[in-house]
Amino acid sequence: MVRKAKEPNEGARKSTIREVAERAGVSTATVSRILAGNYPDAPATRDRVMRAVRELDYVANVHARSLAGTPTKSVAIIVNSVISPHYAHVAQGVQAQAAAEGRLCLIGTTGGDAERELAMVQLMREQHIEAVILVGNVLADEEYRARMSRYAHSLAGAGSRLVLCGRPPLGPDVPAVVVQCDYTGGAFAATSHLLSAGHERILCLGRRPGFTTADARLAGYRDALRAHGVPHDKELELEGTFEREQGYRMMRQRLKSGRRPDFTAVFAFNDLLAAGARQALLEHGLRVPGDVSLVGFDDLPPAQDIDLTTVHLPHEELGRTAVRLALEPETQAGPPQQVLLDTHLVKRGSVRQIG
Amino acid sequence: MVRKAKEPNEGARKSTIREVAERAGVSTATVSRILAGNYPDAPATRDRVMRAVRELDYVANVHARSLAGTPTKSVAIIVNSVISPHYAHVAQGVQAQAAAEGRLCLIGTTGGDAERELAMVQLMREQHIEAVILVGNVLADEEYRARMSRYAHSLAGAGSRLVLCGRPPLGPDVPAVVVQCDYTGGAFAATSHLLSAGHERILCLGRRPGFTTADARLAGYRDALRAHGVPHDKELELEGTFEREQGYRMMRQRLKSGRRPDFTAVFAFNDLLAAGARQALLEHGLRVPGDVSLVGFDDLPPAQDIDLTTVHLPHEELGRTAVRLALEPETQAGPPQQVLLDTHLVKRGSVRQIG
DNA sequence: AGCGATCGTTAAAACGTTTTAACATTTCGA
DNA sequence: TCGAAATGTTAAAACGTTTTAACGATCGCT
Numbered sequence: 001m002v003r004k005a006k007e008p009n010e011g012a013r014k015s016t017i018r019e020v021a022e023r024a025g026v027s028t029a030t031v032s033r034i035l036a037g038n039y040p041d042a043p044a045t046r047d048r049v050m051r052a053v054r055e056l057d058y059v060a061n062v063h064a065r066s067l068a069g070t071p072t073k074s075v076a077i078i079v080n081s082v083i084s085p086h087y088a089h090v091a092q093g094v095q096a097q098a099a100a101e102g103r104l105c106l107i108g109t110t111g112g113d114a115e116r117e118l119a120m121v122q123l124m125r126e127q128h129i130e131a132v133i134l135v136g137n138v139l140a141d142e143e144y145r146a147r148m149s150r151y152a153h154s155l156a157g158a159g160s161r162l163v164l165c166g167r168p169p170l171g172p173d174v175p176a177v178v179v180q181c182d183y184t185g186g187a188f189a190a191t192s193h194l195l196s197a198g199h200e201r202i203l204c205l206g207r208r209p210g211f212t213t214a215d216a217r218l219a220g221y222r223d224a225l226r227a228h229g230v231p232h233d234k235e236l237e238l239e240g241t242f243e244r245e246q247g248y249r250m251m252r253q254r255l256k257s258g259r260r261p262d263f264t265a266v267f268a269f270n271d272l273l274a275a276g277a278r279q280a281l282l283e284h285g286l287r288v289p290g291d292v293s294l295v296g297f298d299d300l301p302p303a304q305d306i307d308l309t310t311v312h313l314p315h316e317e318l319g320r321t322a323v324r325l326a327l328e329p330e331t332q333a334g335p336p337q338q339v340l341l342d343t344h345l346v347k348r349g350s351v352r353q354i355g
Numbered sequence: 356m357v358r359k360a361k362e363p364n365e366g367a368r369k370s371t372i373r374e375v376a377e378r379a380g381v382s383t384a385t386v387s388r389i390l391a392g393n394y395p396d397a398p399a400t401r402d403r404v405m406r407a408v409r410e411l412d413y414v415a416n417v418h419a420r421s422l423a424g425t426p427t428k429s430v431a432i433i434v435n436s437v438i439s440p441h442y443a444h445v446a447q448g449v450q451a452q453a454a455a456e457g458r459l460c461l462i463g464t465t466g467g468d469a470e471r472e473l474a475m476v477q478l479m480r481e482q483h484i485e486a487v488i489l490v491g492n493v494l495a496d497e498e499y500r501a502r503m504s505r506y507a508h509s510l511a512g513a514g515s516r517l518v519l520c521g522r523p524p525l526g527p528d529v530p531a532v533v534v535q536c537d538y539t540g541g542a543f544a545a546t547s548h549l550l551s552a553g554h555e556r557i558l559c560l561g562r563r564p565g566f567t568t569a570d571a572r573l574a575g576y577r578d579a580l581r582a583h584g585v586p587h588d589k590e591l592e593l594e595g596t597f598e599r600e601q602g603y604r605m606m607r608q609r610l611k612s613g614r615r616p617d618f619t620a621v622f623a624f625n626d627l628l629a630a631g632a633r634q635a636l637l638e639h640g641l642r643v644p645g646d647v648s649l650v651g652f653d654d655l656p657p658a659q660d661i662d663l664t665t666v667h668l669p670h671e672e673l674g675r676t677a678v679r680l681a682l683e684p685e686t687q688a689g690p691p692q693q694v695l696l697d698t699h700l701v702k703r704g705s706v707r708q709i710g
Numbered sequence: 711a712g713c714g715a716t717c718g719t720t721a722a723a724a725c726g727t728t729t730t731a732a733c734a735t736t737t738c739g740a
Numbered sequence: 741t742c743g744a745a746a747t748g749t750t751a752a753a754a755c756g757t758t759t760t761a762a763c764g765a766t767c768g769c770t
Contacts, residue, residue: 063418064726092437107462419756
C-alpha cells in the first residue's frame, strides 16, 4: 500500500499544539500565547505561527485547555422538554445569547422528573461549566428549596453558577440567581381584560398549589377580581398541570354535566391549556368567543393559529437574561440577584364584549 | 475569623480523585479502577472507596478523564433554530436517545446561515465529541457536498463522527452517516389523497431547487400526478422556503389576482407553510376545506389545532436513529451507512371530496 | 518448606494545554 | 563601551484523570 506523499494539510489528522510549534519553529508556550492573543509577540513569529495553524487546521483541545486552568466557555440549560414551546423559546434565547458571548450550549431534559433533573445536574457538574440554567419547576415548596440549595452548593464546588428561570427565589445564603417574568401582573391584566368586557364568571385553568408559576397567576387572577369587586369562587379554579391534554380534560369534565355552563369566560394559565380547552368547547358545540371568551398565557405558536388573546411573555429574553446574568462578573460577588421581566396583553379575537 | 470545624462533607469544595484516595487510604489508580468498575478489587477496599466518594460528593472531572484517553460521552446537534417545531422534535429525539445511552447533548443553532454552521462545527471539533448531528439543509448541491466533505474529514480528525439528518447522502469516500425520511413517498401519498378526492388542480407550496428536502417532495407530487394521468403544471409549483410567513405570502400573492382561484387544493411542503396559506385563504374569504382543500407535511403542533390532514414524519425517531447510528460500533467501519424512515398520511378535516 | 500462580495494589507516565519564572537577546541612555 | 531595562522566547511544572508495567502478598500445590 502506497502512502500519499506527505499529505501536509490533509486536515484529517489530529494535530496538537506541539506540531504547530515544531512547524513554526517555536515553543508550545509561544503558540499558546499567540493564540490567546494576550502578549505582544513579534509580528514575524506571529505570522509563522498563524500560518502553521492554518496549514494544520489546528484547533485547541478544550479538555486540555480546561485542565490547564482556562475556564470552559460553555453554559448548560436544563428543561422539561425541548418540544414544549415555552421551553423551546427560552432555550432559543439561551442558545442565542450563549453564542453571542462565545459560549457553547449544553442541553438536558428532565421530562418533569426530579430524579432525572438531579442526574442532569450531576452530569453538568462533571463538565466544570460556567453556568447551569434551570428552567421550569419540578418540585414544590420545601422540597424545592432543599434541592436547589444542594444543587447550588455542589455546582459551586465545580466552579459553576446556578441560574433559576421562572422559579421562586431562594434564601440569601444560596448562591443562585433568579430570573422570572411578572406572572402576577400578567394574570392581573388578562383577568382585568375579561372583567372590562363584562365577564364576571371567569373559569381559570391550571391551579397548582406550591408551584410559583401557577400560584403567581392565581394571585393575579384573584387580585383582579377583588379590584373589580367580584368575589372569587373556588369552584371556578380548576386544578391541573400545564399540558394541552389537561386543558382538554378539565374543560370536558366541566362541560359534561350537560347543563348550560356556569361561566362566560376562561382564563387558561398557558396557551396549551387554552388550546385544549378550546377544542373541548368546540366539540361541545360552544363557539369561541361567541359563547365563551378565552384568554391564554404565553403568546406562543398555537396562540396565533387559534386567534387567541393572551399574555405575552418575553420567553427568549428570559433565556438571554439568564445567560447574561450568569456571565456578568458583578453578579459573581454581592448578594444573589433577582430579575423580573415585564409582560403585556396581546389582544386577538377570542374575547367578546358582553353585558 | 473562625473556620468551621473540618466541614467534612460540606459538598461545596472541589474534591479530586487524590482526596478520595487519601481518605480511603489507597492510591488514585485504585479509585479510578473501582469507579470504572472494570477490575475485581477486594470488597473491603471497594467499600472504603465508595464511602469516601459519597462523603466527599466526588464527581470525576470530564476534562481530565477525556485527556487521559477515555472518550467524552457526548454528542452534539446542530439545527437551524430550536423554536421551529421540526427541529425541536428532532432535537428531542436526539436528546432522549443520548440520555438513554448515557450521553450528554450539546446543541448549537445556525439560523440557517452557512457561516454560523461552520463556526459551530469548529466549536464542536474542539470538544472532541463522539458525534456531530447536522439537521436541516443550509446549502444546495455542489456547495453542500464540498462543505460536508470538509466537515466530515476535519471532524474525523478530532475523533468525531458526522451524521446528516434529512440531507442528501454524500459520496462513499466521505465518512458520514445519513438518515432521512421518505419524503418522496410521503408527498406521493399526500398528493394521491387529494387526487382520489377528485382534485386535479393542486397548488404546491415550497419548491426549492437544489435542496433535497424540497426536491424530494416535489418529485413525489409529480409522480402522483403522473400516476393518475394528470399532467403537471409548473404554474402550480410555488417557490419559497419553509417558514409560516412564506406560506402566507405565497398564497396571498396567488389570490391577489382577484379572479376565482385556479386550483381546488393545496399541498404545502410543511405544516407551517400550510398554516400560513390557510390564514391567507381565510382572510380572502375562502373556507378550508369548503372552498379549498389543504394538505400539509410534518404532522407537527399547528396541524392538530387547525385540523390539518398531513403527512406524519417520525421526527423524534429521526433524532433517535441519528444517535443510535452514530454510536453503533458496526457503523464505525464499513461503508457509510444510509437509513430511510417511513412516513404515513394522517387524515383530519382539511380535505373535501369533490367532483 | 519452597515454588509458581494468582490476586490486589501502586508508582509513574501520559494526555494537550496554560502559565510562571527564568533565560537570551536587543535596545537604550549614559 | 558598559550595564540596565525592555523585549521575545522557552523549559518545566501544573491541571486531574487513566493505564501500563511492576510490585508485594497470599495462596495452593508438590
